[in-house]
Amino acid sequence: MTIVKVVDGQDGIYNEAGYQLKGSHSPNSEGLxxxxxxxxxxxxxxxxxxxxxxxxxxxxxxxxxxxxxxxxxxxxxxxxxxxxxxxxxxxxxxxxxxxxxxxxxxxxxxxxxxxxxxxxxxxxxxxxxx
Structure with missing residues (x-):
């Protein structure tokens, strides 16, 4: 299972082990x-x-x-x-x-x-x- 949640205005991508990756609203920037x-x-x-x-x-x-x-x-x-x-x-x-x-x-x-x-x-x- 993958979880996406917003924490302090930032999209975070999690799995059952915890936070894994920063999500981004635009390509080629910090996060994916x-x-x-x-x-x-x-x-x-x-x-x-x-x-x-x-x-x-x-x-x-x-x-x-x-x-x-x-x-x-x-x-x-x-x-x-x-x-x-x-x-x-x-x-x-x-x-x-x-x-x-x-x-x-x-x-x-x-x-x-x-x-x-x-x-x-x-x-x-x-x-x-x-």
Missing amino acids: SPRELLEASLGLCVSISLQKIMNYDGVEYDANTIHIEVTAAKPEDKSNRFSDFHVRVTLPPSLDEAYKEKLKSVTERACTIGNTLKAGATVELVEAQM
Whole structure:
């Protein structure tokens, strides 16, 4: 569970371990905006999936060489949603090309966040009772 609450005028993002991150109302400022959090969620899911698959396959690699960049794009009709997510992945250079292709394919199927975004999800807003 993730909790977002305003404390002293600042959006805070919490999990069950406590405060984790400062939320921001605008991108590229102190804290992360909703768009940046969504991009980060997809990027982290891809990173975790890549590492789990390579570990499962018994592949030796330098995790410090993994780099993921995610950019969300809105549709041309300017509707209030993201229509595309571009994920650029830098994989460990020690991997051969055939394995890199397999890894990308399996990672796309393994990442829960990516699968959710591809399929769409129901979002229900309900008022909590204090």
